[in-house]
Amino acid sequence: MTHHSDRPGQDESIQVRLKAGSVQALSIKVDALTRVEGEGGLQVTVRDGRVTDARLNIYEPPRFFEALLRGRRYTEVPDITSRICGICPIAYQMSACQAIEDACGAAIPAPILDLRRLIYCGEWIESHALHIYLLHAPDFLGYSSGLHMAQDRPDLLARGLRLKKAGNRLMEVIGGRAVHPVNVRVGGFYRAPARRDLDGVRAGLDQARQDALETVRWVAGFPFPDFSQDYQFVSLRHPADYPITAGRVVSNRGLDIAVREYDQHFTEMQVPHSTALHSVLHDSLPDDSVPDDSVLHDSELDGGGTYLVGPMARYSLNAGLLPVTVMDAARAAGLGSTCTNPFRSIIVRAVETLYACEEAIRLLDAYQPPQPSWAEVPPRAGTGYGATEAPRGLLYHRYQINADGTVAAATIIPPTSQNQRVIESDLRAFVADRLDLPHDRLTWECEQAVRSYDPCISCAAHFLDLKVDRS
Amino acid sequence: MTGPPRPTLAVWKFASCDGCQLTLLNCEDELADIAASVQVANFPEASREVIAGPYDLSLVEGSITTPADAERIRAVRDASRFLVTIGACASAGGIQALRNFREADEYLPVVYARPDYIDTLRTSTPIADHVGVDFELRGCPIDRHQLLDVISAFLHGRKPSVPGYSVCLECKRAGITCVMVAHGTPCLGPVTQAGCRALCPSCARGCYGCFGPMETPNTAALSARWRELGVSRPDVGRAFRTFNANSGPFREEAEANDAP
Numbered sequence: 001m002t003h004h005s006d007r008p009g010q011d012e013s014i015q016v017r018l019k020a021g022s023v024q025a026l027s028i029k030v031d032a033l034t035r036v037e038g039e040g041g042l043q044v045t046v047r048d049g050r051v052t053d054a055r056l057n058i059y060e061p062p063r064f065f066e067a068l069l070r071g072r073r074y075t076e077v078p079d080i081t082s083r084i085c086g087i088c089p090i091a092y093q094m095s096a097c098q099a100i101e102d103a104c105g106a107a108i109p110a111p112i113l114d115l116r117r118l119i120y121c122g123e124w125i126e127s128h129a130l131h132i133y134l135l136h137a138p139d140f141l142g143y144s145s146g147l148h149m150a151q152d153r154p155d156l157l158a159r160g161l162r163l164k165k166a167g168n169r170l171m172e173v174i175g176g177r178a179v180h181p182v183n184v185r186v187g188g189f190y191r192a193p194a195r196r197d198l199d200g201v202r203a204g205l206d207q208a209r210q211d212a213l214e215t216v217r218w219v220a221g222f223p224f225p226d227f228s229q230d231y232q233f234v235s236l237r238h239p240a241d242y243p244i245t246a247g248r249v250v251s252n253r254g255l256d257i258a259v260r261e262y263d264q265h266f267t268e269m270q271v272p273h274s275t276a277l278h279s280v281l282h283d284s285l286p287d288d289s290v291p292d293d294s295v296l297h298d299s300e301l302d303g304g305g306t307y308l309v310g311p312m313a314r315y316s317l318n319a320g321l322l323p324v325t326v327m328d329a330a331r332a333a334g335l336g337s338t339c340t341n342p343f344r345s346i347i348v349r350a351v352e353t354l355y356a357c358e359e360a361i362r363l364l365d366a367y368q369p370p371q372p373s374w375a376e377v378p379p380r381a382g383t384g385y386g387a388t389e390a391p392r393g394l395l396y397h398r399y400q401i402n403a404d405g406t407v408a409a410a411t412i413i414p415p416t417s418q419n420q421r422v423i424e425s426d427l428r429a430f431v432a433d434r435l436d437l438p439h440d441r442l443t444w445e446c447e448q449a450v451r452s453y454d455p456c457i458s459c460a461a462h463f464l465d466l467k468v469d470r471s
Numbered sequence: 472m473t474g475p476p477r478p479t480l481a482v483w484k485f486a487s488c489d490g491c492q493l494t495l496l497n498c499e500d501e502l503a504d505i506a507a508s509v510q511v512a513n514f515p516e517a518s519r520e521v522i523a524g525p526y527d528l529s530l531v532e533g534s535i536t537t538p539a540d541a542e543r544i545r546a547v548r549d550a551s552r553f554l555v556t557i558g559a560c561a562s563a564g565g566i567q568a569l570r571n572f573r574e575a576d577e578y579l580p581v582v583y584a585r586p587d588y589i590d591t592l593r594t595s596t597p598i599a600d601h602v603g604v605d606f607e608l609r610g611c612p613i614d615r616h617q618l619l620d621v622i623s624a625f626l627h628g629r630k631p632s633v634p635g636y637s638v639c640l641e642c643k644r645a646g647i648t649c650v651m652v653a654h655g656t657p658c659l660g661p662v663t664q665a666g667c668r669a670l671c672p673s674c675a676r677g678c679y680g681c682f683g684p685m686e687t688p689n690t691a692a693l694s695a696r697w698r699e700l701g702v703s704r705p706d707v708g709r710a711f712r713t714f715n716a717n718s719g720p721f722r723e724e725a726e727a728n729d730a731p
Contacts, residue, residue: 063567086490145518179490179612223586
């Protein structure tokens, strides 16, 4: 098979690249996507009135985390992996701790797990508020940014920033700082925050809950394009709680597996146009369609194995676990038991923000400092698995630990890797119905469609440990 | 808008986690004032609008790891009156500079199925290795208060008030009991530049050096103390080889602890 290289100038036959404003509107190309975390572009090619190709190009430089983790001590992994993403460092720390504790066979006491859930709520509030107010809402209202929006409606940005700050404060009080918190360790926390320190953020959370409720009402009134897809949703599911820190991996098509079975059902593969690997759920693929060289070509898979993680998946698979107050807000905002329009994911994100505020208040009110603040986790040789729900969706870690406590191998699968294929297939369908729109308008709408997934490209461009057949 | 034009601010990203530019958006109480004092002319993570340069102040996040980025940083420099690097990646090469210490081409061909699709340099290097830099703001991530000071300093034509002394000074000032003296916890505070307000000791853990080396660090003396505390040479090396592994004094101390 011929492998195409997709870097500009290398193979013009597979991409029609036209400057914006060209009379020949054959191609929609956004070189640098804005209001996303990280660096990517998108490209849709249309021939004879038909969409022939849709690509999320990711040129974020790979940083090789899984390679540089080899040989590090198992206790260093949470601090190192948090540096994959400044927007969701807690997600990386929590999935890493869970996987390492699993490898070492350590049991973590419930009060420590509750404190982890509490700091994770802070990250959900912070990340969702950032996305809703600064990255996504401006699209619906016709502004270039949250700052532009604030010129007309300073009260809206003020509410968003107040909400975001409440999440950051929670992370600061528990973790020391909001970006790359320092207090998280394998086994628990270096120091349990004092009751009075948490009391200091309680009032801010009451305000945040009110702000989140108003956010749900606000975004529910946005104009949403009529666009719905039949998604294969994947998220964690926990018997008692809306999934954040733990659960089994489930889908709306019958998947129901333990986290340690993840690799038997999902595969990451390289694509020519991205430094981020694409993830496929290969249960739904014919056996012979996974290429030997682990380089993915859409023609080989024909769209199979595509799935969606993130707020829409979590909500659609777990809405029944939300408290009545949160469900009431969701229903009033027009959400049913599922959400299949990615543009409406902003409502789901707002509903989850409200849930995270309520859950944080519940955990905070019941908080007693865990003593001791961490469980001993002596190293042992083994492989461990961890998965938690980052704000953008399922984040899977696997580590193989040597008997001396050094890392032998690491695998990290972030949400955006898993969503790349669904973003591309959505773009394809979305553009097909809108070819008559003016070029600038269509370009903006495509950008908006991509932003619906809150893609974190910094996370996605990472490194996979592959065996390469060199024969 | 009437009155004199506001100075223009641009924010650029190279290989990084986005956390340092997020720190700008984390200035929730100050963001409106910032937007009133400067024109945010190019900040792709926050705005779709891009106003053409030149820019009065460019904040640069991330390290140089690809041939394309080595070119792009020159264009950024040319378009910027002042260029300030923000964070350990831009100022020291970041955690991804760990690749600099491995054998040539060890990472890429072994691990990517199709390395020819990936265009990357063998090293991760700080911005100052490529173009002139007016100020380097340290930290992984940077501190929000220091960032506000640096923006204000460049807008008012003064030097930033960012001290080069060690974490120990702010730790003492905060009244924190020394974790190394009192508990025997290995701490990089004595050789690490201040700026975090002694966060790790305040959480009863040792500093792990995310602000990089202080102005005149005695890393050898600290290594010796760590070994007296029972830390093995490889672990001392690992401690110096994290987010600022490529910074001179940390790099040299890590190498001094490598197995002979």
